[in-house]
Amino acid sequence: MQNAIRVKGLQKSYRQLHVLKNVDFEVEKGNIFALLGTNGAGKTTIVKILTTLLKKDGGQVTVNGFDVASMPANVRQSISLTGQFAAVDEVLTGRENLVMIARLRHLSQPREVTDDLLQRFGLSDAADRRASTYSGGMRRRLDIAMSLIGNPQIIFLDEPTTGLDPEGRIEVWKIIKELAGSGTTVFLTTQYLEEAEQLASRIAILHEGEIIVSGTLAELKKLFPPAKVEYIEKQPTLEDIFLKIIGNKKEDK
Amino acid sequence: METIKMKNYFFIDMGVMLIRSMRHVFRSLDTIITVTIMPIAMMLLFVYVLGGAIKTGTDKYVNYLLPGILLVAIANSAGYVSYRLFLDKQRGIFERFHSMPIARSAPLWGHMLTSLVSNAISLVVIILVALLMGFRSSAGFLSWLAIAGILALFTLTLTWIAAIAGLSAKSVDGAGVIAYPIHFLPLISSAFVPTTSMPAGVKAFAEHQPVTPIVETIRALLYNQPVGNQIWVALAWCITIMFCAYLFAMRVYRKRL
Ligand SMILES: Nc1ncnc2c1ncn2[C@@H]1O[C@H](COP(=O)(O)OP(=O)(O)OP(=O)(O)O)[C@@H](O)[C@H]1O
Ligand SMILES: [Mg+2]
Numbered sequence: 001m002q003n004a005i006r007v008k009g010l011q012k013s014y015r016q017l018h019v020l021k022n023v024d025f026e027v028e029k030g031n032i033f034a035l036l037g038t039n040g041a042g043k044t045t046i047v048k049i050l051t052t053l054l055k056k057d058g059g060q061v062t063v064n065g066f067d068v069a070s071m072p073a074n075v076r077q078s079i080s081l082t083g084q085f086a087a088v089d090e091v092l093t094g095r096e097n098l099v100m101i102a103r104l105r106h107l108s109q110p111r112e113v114t115d116d117l118l119q120r121f122g123l124s125d126a127a128d129r130r131a132s133t134y135s136g137g138m139r140r141r142l143d144i145a146m147s148l149i150g151n152p153q154i155i156f157l158d159e160p161t162t163g164l165d166p167e168g169r170i171e172v173w174k175i176i177k178e179l180a181g182s183g184t185t186v187f188l189t190t191q192y193l194e195e196a197e198q199l200a201s202r203i204a205i206l207h208e209g210e211i212i213v214s215g216t217l218a219e220l221k222k223l224f225p226p227a228k229v230e231y232i233e234k235q236p237t238l239e240d241i242f243l244k245i246i247g248n249k250k251e252d253k
Numbered sequence: 254m255e256t257i258k259m260k261n262y263f264f265i266d267m268g269v270m271l272i273r274s275m276r277h278v279f280r281s282l283d284t285i286i287t288v289t290i291m292p293i294a295m296m297l298l299f300v301y302v303l304g305g306a307i308k309t310g311t312d313k314y315v316n317y318l319l320p321g322i323l324l325v326a327i328a329n330s331a332g333y334v335s336y337r338l339f340l341d342k343q344r345g346i347f348e349r350f351h352s353m354p355i356a357r358s359a360p361l362w363g364h365m366l367t368s369l370v371s372n373a374i375s376l377v378v379i380i381l382v383a384l385l386m387g388f389r390s391s392a393g394f395l396s397w398l399a400i401a402g403i404l405a406l407f408t409l410t411l412t413w414i415a416a417i418a419g420l421s422a423k424s425v426d427g428a429g430v431i432a433y434p435i436h437f438l439p440l441i442s443s444a445f446v447p448t449t450s451m452p453a454g455v456k457a458f459a460e461h462q463p464v465t466p467i468v469e470t471i472r473a474l475l476y477n478q479p480v481g482n483q484i485w486v487a488l489a490w491c492i493t494i495m496f497c498a499y500l501f502a503m504r505v506y507r508k509r510l
Contacts, residue, residue: 051352073354081352087345091277103269104355106262146349 021209034200270363321444332432338419
């Protein structure tokens with residue numbers, strides 16, 4: 001079976017800054033692939049090259065079997081991108097944003113698709129408010145909802161949960177898991193190890209222009225010596241406590 | 254196959270882009286004031302306050318003034334085009350569009366089309382107000398068509414210049430700066446007063462800048478006078494500047510995005 005994404009010997013520089021030196025990885029169809037890396041490692045640069053926004057300097061990149069350099073239109077037909085910073089139109093309402101994308105994807109029933117997504121992302125109540133009045137979390141959810149329109153085969157999410165509260169983060173995780181469950185390939189970048197652990201079937205770590213490790217979580221764990229087992233009470237994490245106090249507040253109003 | 258399919262959708266996509274930025278225009282009180290209310294206020298001011306003191310050699314000053322007011326309205330809208338383009342670039346909206354299967358230039362052309370449509374609306378409103386103020390024209394259908402064509406050309410010329418500013422700006426303020434020199438062009442021309450009353454240096458500038466021949470052409474067309482050479486000078490100015498600005502803006506668009 002063909003891989004959804006294949007990257008071989010990818011290179012990219014911004015003037016003298018050699019950001020990507022030799023990047024190799026592959027993503028299987030229907031999997032969630034997490035790319036980890038510190039600030040400035042080049043995660044966004046990789047996402048932009050894979051989504052045809054930026055030209056590579058060298059190497060081979062195919063997305064859904066199409067070469068990004070020679071067949072960008074076919075690549076765009078197969079993908080959708082949620083960039084690092086929410087790209088919603090703030091002057092339009094949430095509904096108008098979604099309808100706009102549905103029309104640009106030439107769907108036959110943009111209104112129905114929009115209503116369905118608003119419902120799914122808990123944005124029905126805010127649907128007719130301008131996106132500029134949305135909270136960061138709502139904006140992010142709208143942003144991701146816009147990317148799901150038209151059921152693209154491969155979805156790119158650049159730090160989808162940065163800036164979200166723990167509850168918002170878990171909601172986004174749920175959405176990502178559902179996507180992968182329905183056969184969509186998900187490529188996500190993150191700075192949170194826990195996020196990769198929760199979601200990804202394969203993880204790669206980008207450091208100084210190369211992928212220094214990649215594999216399943218189990219494989220990565222094998223690379224490091226197991227922690228010594230100690231018998232202590234399991235303390236709830238701050239996140240557990242926070243979520244318990246917040247209780248079952250479900251929808252932003 | 255692929256390209257044919259995209260060509261078919263180009264106009265549908267442009268329509269979507271048009272609806273989007275027309276919403277931006279209509280939801281911005283600031284834009285409406287600057288491109289419609291302000292030129293109307295200027296027209297009222299010139300006709301009812303200053304008009305009596307200006308000698309133009311025509312019976313009604315509003316008849317003399319209207320072409321200039323129309324150009325002022327178009328010039329005022331240019332800054333907003335840069336502003337909207339800049340925000341689209343900065344907020345990642347262009348990136349979203351560019352990662353979608355739509356023509357790469359559709360978002361930019363969408364802004365151009367919006368500029369044409371929104372200016373057409375504001376010009377019609379201004380002309381209606383002028384009619385209430387006593388403006389009358391003896392122009393026939395073909396003359397009006399020619400006037401519409403020249404105004405559209407002028408709009409596109411300024412809009413492409415504004416596009417360069419918006420696409421290459423590093424800040425919101427930078428994007429808006431282009432508006433100032435453009436605002437001044439109609440003021441230092443024969444739009445409000447005949448150039449004969451100006452001091453020599455200013456007169457030379459006024460007579461050799463693009464707005465004067467455009468104003469003179471529109472005036473001639475409105476009142477059934479011979480357009481003479483002016484129309485060719487006007488067209489040459491507009492087409493040359495527009496073509497250069499277009500090439501340059503497209504280059505910036507391809508490079509930056
Ligand atoms: N257009 C550009 N011109 C010059 N340098 C750039 C440009 N874009 C990114 N860089 C540089 O390339 C490096 C990688 O940037 P990139 O945005 O890909 O990192 P990242 O891993 O996404 O970081 P973050 O976690 O902060 O989002 C950084 O050092 C950045 O400063
Ligand atoms: Mg980044």
